[in-house]
Amino acid sequence: MNAYDLVVIGGGSAGLTAARTAGRFGDRTLLVERDRLGGDCLWTGCVPSKALLHVAAEVRTARSVGVYGLAAASGPADLPAAMGHVKQAIAAIEPHDSAEALSPFGVEVAHGPAVFTGPRTLTVGSREISFRYAVIATGSSPALVPVPGLAEANPLTSDTxxxxxxxxxxxxxxxxxxxxxxxxxxxxxxxxxxxxxxxxxxxxxxxxxxxxxxxxxxxxxxxxxxxxxxxxxxxxxxxxxxxxxxxxxxxxxxxxGRRANTAELGLEAAGVELTEQGAVQVDDRLRTSNARIYAAGDVTGLSAFTHLGGVQGGAAATDALLGVRRRIDYTSVPWVTYTDPEVARVGLTAEEARRQHGDRVRVHSLDNDRVDRAVSDGRTEGFTSLVLGPRGRIVGATVVSPRAGETIAHLATAVRLGWTASNYAKTVHPYPTYADGPWHTALTDVYARLARGSRAIGALLALRRLVRR
Known part of the structure; x- marks a missing residue:
């Protein structure tokens, strides 16, 4: 009973998605995790950082209410109380990534270090396991730059x-x-x-x-x-x-920076090669140099984002077990820096687009003082920028504003589908929202083209009048 259709190593976003996908297919699936299910995102990344940012935003609001005639807070916040909120958020989400949550999918969970012993075998503790396919999804860890004395100072990292x-x-x-x-x-x-x-x-x-x-x-x-x-x-x-x-x-x-978690996996015995940067080398189907073994998430060096790692995990399991190739469009993957204001981007920057497409690139920007919701909230710092490539298609976008992470999602669809600014502008956006920024930025290009067109039409009509004379 130690033979599996798919063995997934690593219980973070990529590994969990790969295991759930395989379970839905009805394949015998084993998920191996040496520490805690949920990965960096749950324990040291996305969830705790966003919970702490929420507390910090609340503290700043409490300190700023004096302008509205209320008593403003002062002094440092209670860090243990703030971390208490962080722990509550983790505790609320943890069950979603637990072994019990995986059980309905038919996924078995084993705890311990996984070590490959051959191209289609590995051990988990004292268990010897064989597999038809495997997915390496062991993630990454913080890496220190080589500054003298830095390691000896035992600095905090995003993990600690x-x-x-x-x-x-x-x-x-x-x-x-x-x-x-x-x-x-x-x-x-x-x-x-x-x-x-x-x-x-x-x-x-x-x-x-x-x-x-x-x-x-x-x-x-x-x-x-x-x-x-x-x-x-x-x-x-x-x-x-x-x-x-x-x-x-x-x-x-x-x-x-971060480094891929590849040590002590026995990759040499499995015939799995690494890149010069120490990540697992994969092809465009996420297969390693051993065609029976795939990799997904941070360990590939292709993804630093939880959402992309999950997509990769599902794609790897689907390719391995069904032979159905799910192409991942890396050009339309959005990401967000959750500062205040947030910084969200998808696709190419203006400089990257000009390197690829030269003078066929147009860039339109709109400051947030032209976005009524931003004015209403008193949050006019920031802007929207759309990068248009050949034939006016949106090839990149940046939004800097509150809730930019939500706003960028629609722009990611525009980049993936190759919409022009005109296509985007045809979608009516709710008012007043921060999404007005991208909409009005797209309209800027529409109006500019209409103006050029009207001048051309005017010139043509003038020429026809001269001909008639």
């Missing part, structure tokens, strides 16, 4: 920050990507004095430059010291040393 018992008076955050910006803002709102360091010349370097600038301005307005182009030279004696001196801290948080 949830264990902090007291609010640090001075917090230094290394890394100005999405996680660094989110946690820097959260702790600043709770009452810490935060310094955010990024070695590149701007925060959120993967986003549109203007999105980076809006984020920086908002963080600085909330009292965060932002240092870009800052290269830490060493960490020692409770301080980060750089070219201009040192910055002391009570807590140091390092969010400087």
């Amino acid at each position: 920050v949830w264990e902090v018992a007291e609010l640090p008076e001075r917090l230094v955050v290394l890394g100005g990507g999405p996680i660094g910006c989110e946690l820097a803002q959260a702790f600043a709102r709770l009452g810490s004095k935060v310094t955010l360091m990024e070695k590149l010349d701007r925060l959120l370097p993967g986003e549109e430059p203007r999105a980076s600038q809006v984020t920086r301005e908002r963080l600085e307005a909330e009292g965060i010291t932002v240092l870009t182009g800052y290269r830490a030279e060493k960490v020692a004696d409770g301080a980060v040393y750089g070219p201009d001196g040192s910055i002391a801290y009570d807590a140091l948080l390092a969010v400087t």
Whole structure:
């Protein structure tokens, strides 16, 4: 009874989706998890970070109500109480990812480390298991940059920050990507004095430059010291040393990248090759160098997002067990940085589009002071930007505003289906919402083309009048 149609290694988003998919097909499925079902998203990523951001937003609101004649709060927040809300959110969602929740799908769960012993065999503890197919979905872990003294300082990471018992008076955050910006803002709102360091010349370097600038301005307005182009030279004696001196801290948080979890899996025995970056090498069907073994999620190096990892897990199980190839369109995968305001993007930036399509690219932007909902809420910082490629199709979009994560979903559909700005504008949007931003931005292109067309028609009519004379 140790032979399975599909063995899934890793119980995060990718692994859970692969196992559920196989179970729905009626195939004998084993899910192996060495720690806790739910993965990083449930325990140290999406769920706890968004719960903490919610608390931080509530604290900021409580401190800002004085303008409406109410008594405003002051002083630092109660971090244990904030973390209590985080734990409540995790506890509420945990049952959805449990072994009991998988049982109706016919999925068996085994706890322990999985080690491949051959191309179609592995062990889980003392159990020897054979499989027709396997999916590696072991995720990734925080990685520290090679700064002298950093590892020895035992910094907090996105995995361990949830264990902090007291609010640090001075917090230094290394890394100005999405996680660094989110946690820097959260702790600043709770009452810490935060310094955010990024070695590149701007925060959120993967986003549109203007999105980076809006984020920086908002963080600085909330009292965060932002240092870009800052290269830490060493960490020692409770301080980060750089070219201009040192910055002391009570807590140091390092969010400087992640590495795929591939160690101790016995991949060599299975004939599974890795990329130069240490991720599992896969083809466009998510198959590894062993055609019987697939990989999905962070471990592939293709995905840093829970939603994409889940899609990959379902696609891998479907391809393996049914031979039905589900093509994943990576060009239309949206993502969100959950700062306030949120930064959401799908598709190409303007620079990326121009590299691909040259002068056939048009970019239209609309500031939030033209969005009535933003004006009503007093939240006019931010903008919408649409990147139009050949034939006016939407190839990329950025939204910076409250609830940008919800707004970007419709734009992701537009990118995937190859809609033009005109196609998008034909969909009537509810008023007043933040979705007005993308709609009016699309209308900008429609009006511009109508203006060009009217001028051309006017010229043609004038020519015809001359001919008649």
